[in-house]
Amino acid sequence: MSSIPLRPGAGNGAAPGAESERSDAARNRGLLLHAARELIEERGVDGLTMATLAQRAGVGKGTVFRRFGSRAGLMMTLLSDAEAGFQGRFMFGPPPLGPGVPPLERLIAAGVERIAWVLEFGELARAADVSAHNRFDVPAAVLWHRHLEMLLREAGGPADPWLMATSLSATVEPERILHAVRVHGIAPERLAGSWRELVSRVACRA
Amino acid sequence: MSSIPLRPGAGNGAAPGAESERSDAARNRGLLLHAARELIEERGVDGLTMATLAQRAGVGKGTVFRRFGSRAGLMMTLLSDAEAGFQGRFMFGPPPLGPGVPPLERLIAAGVERIAWVLEFGELARAADVSAHNRFDVPAAVLWHRHLEMLLREAGGPADPWLMATSLSATVEPERILHAVRVHGIAPERLAGSWRELVSRVACRA
DNA sequence: GGGCTAAACGGACTGCGGTCCGGTTAATAT
DNA sequence: ATATTAACCGGACCGCAGTCCGTTTAGCCC
Numbered sequence: 001m002s003s004i005p006l007r008p009g010a011g012n013g014a015a016p017g018a019e020s021e022r023s024d025a026a027r028n029r030g031l032l033l034h035a036a037r038e039l040i041e042e043r044g045v046d047g048l049t050m051a052t053l054a055q056r057a058g059v060g061k062g063t064v065f066r067r068f069g070s071r072a073g074l075m076m077t078l079l080s081d082a083e084a085g086f087q088g089r090f091m092f093g094p095p096p097l098g099p100g101v102p103p104l105e106r107l108i109a110a111g112v113e114r115i116a117w118v119l120e121f122g123e124l125a126r127a128a129d130v131s132a133h134n135r136f137d138v139p140a141a142v143l144w145h146r147h148l149e150m151l152l153r154e155a156g157g158p159a160d161p162w163l164m165a166t167s168l169s170a171t172v173e174p175e176r177i178l179h180a181v182r183v184h185g186i187a188p189e190r191l192a193g194s195w196r197e198l199v200s201r202v203a204c205r206a
Numbered sequence: 207m208s209s210i211p212l213r214p215g216a217g218n219g220a221a222p223g224a225e226s227e228r229s230d231a232a233r234n235r236g237l238l239l240h241a242a243r244e245l246i247e248e249r250g251v252d253g254l255t256m257a258t259l260a261q262r263a264g265v266g267k268g269t270v271f272r273r274f275g276s277r278a279g280l281m282m283t284l285l286s287d288a289e290a291g292f293q294g295r296f297m298f299g300p301p302p303l304g305p306g307v308p309p310l311e312r313l314i315a316a317g318v319e320r321i322a323w324v325l326e327f328g329e330l331a332r333a334a335d336v337s338a339h340n341r342f343d344v345p346a347a348v349l350w351h352r353h354l355e356m357l358l359r360e361a362g363g364p365a366d367p368w369l370m371a372t373s374l375s376a377t378v379e380p381e382r383i384l385h386a387v388r389v390h391g392i393a394p395e396r397l398a399g400s401w402r403e404l405v406s407r408v409a410c411r412a
Numbered sequence: 413g414g415g416c417t418a419a420a421c422g423g424a425c426t427g428c429g430g431t432c433c434g435g436t437t438a439a440t441a442t
Numbered sequence: 443a444t445a446t447t448a449a450c451c452g453g454a455c456c457g458c459a460g461t462c463c464g465t466t467t468a469g470c471c472c
Contacts (some may be wrong), residue, residue, distance in 0.1 A: 022438055022449060050429065060452030065430065132385045158407075163400035166386065170376035179338045180372065194369035201364075201407045228468055231420060255458065266422025271460065 029067050031057040036078060045123045075128035076138065082121045083140045089113065090147060103154035104203050110147065111195035114172045115188055119181065122174035129174065145169055155203035164202060171198065235273050237263040242284060251329045281334035282344065288327045289346045295319065296353060309360040310409050316353065317401035320378045321394055325387065328380035351375055361409035370408060377404065
């Protein structure tokens with residue numbers, strides 16, 4: 001009948017790349033993600049070790065690394081839902097975060113939302129950002145950077161929107177934000193206020 | 207005669223803290239620092255392992271960790287000369303980096319100098335900045351932050367100089383600067399140009 | 413010089429991220 | 443049902459940062 005065989009395990013929630021996936025592999029990925037969320041809930045992000053995770057999920061350590069490549073890869077996978085949600089909101093969501101208002105307003109909203117996002121998921125993001133490549137060249141980071149760059153360009157402010165977007169991006173990095181809040185006790189509203197002032201000065205003509 | 211006994215090993219170049227230091231300890235620290243510089247020259251910062259360092263210096267591994275606490279501590283020690291030089295220049299050196307010109311000019315000079323410093327010593331700084339504490343709460347980092355904050359305050363620009371200094375500081379972090387130059391091929395002059403624009407917009411009234 | 417003590421020494425040990433490879437199994441073709 | 447094979451599995455293994463503790467020694471006092 002069908003010349004195209006069914007690919008078991010394809011099309012389930014967590015994207016297995018472009019290829020399909022054997023059913024045992026899919027099952028193990030599910031087990032691992034579940035166990036990972038459980039362990040993080042119990043012991044925090046830093047309390048999760050790859051060996052413990054393997055044991056909890058009832059698989060070998062090699063399997064964990066084949067699925068996620070590295071600890072950072074696992075964290076990125078765990079983060080992907082939260083990141084996708086954030087992306088969706090600033091690209092297609094309602095104003096002032098999404099399109100429909102002047103660029104400066106969107107920039108302000110983007111930073112405020114980002115700060116809130118970091119406060120919620122920053123711990124995970126920190127664990128995912130072990131290398132410069134993971135921090136800057138991963139699709140989510142590139143997208144965020146481009147979004148800021150585009151808004152700066154629309155606002156017609158800086159002469160070098162790419163680098164200015166880099167500066168803005170640096171301002172709201174998880175490590176810095178979490179440190180400011182947790183160690184220096186800076187209130188999130190104060191972070192938002194400084195962000196507002198920063199982008200207001202940077203994203204305007206003259 | 208003298209009721210104050212001589213403290214052997216005290217007063218040599220590399221500050222041993224507030225206390226004195228036994229002669230063998232001082233000798234080993236010298237050997238270790240020498241061996242470390244040698245190894246970094248040969249294999250790069252990332253190619254230095256604590257075990258290799260111990261072996262090269264002809265001491266045990268425990269000794270390395272007692273002297274420097276951690277790999278990051280060793281890197282900070284190796285960096286301290288370069289950092290002291292940089293600090294001296296922006297605090298007491300000739301204008302426009304040192305005092306004697308309007309704050310905006312000093313801010314511009316500070317960033318340009320910092321970028322150059324990072325290009326020279328950033329690899330070491332990256333290895334020293336393993337934790338948030340090492341990155342933000344170490345004396346050199348605090349001093350640099352305070353310097354930027356003070357200049358912003360003098361310029362009378364932002365309403366929240368402390369946080370604005372944090373943003374400026376984030377812009378010239380080693381990881382970002384090195385990544386921009388090495389991966390994206392951004393020319394240092396372009397970094398300097400963007401810095402100039404950033405501080406010009408941030409550090410002015412109105 | 414000889415004894416005393418606090419400090420320094422050094423290497424075995426642990427825990428972790430990450431790799432490797434021989435054995436196993438899911439999917440397919442016959 | 444059986445054979446084939448590509449993908450998957452698992453745990454032994456490696457290198458590294460960092461710790462621990464029994465041993466050695468520098469500096470001081472007599």
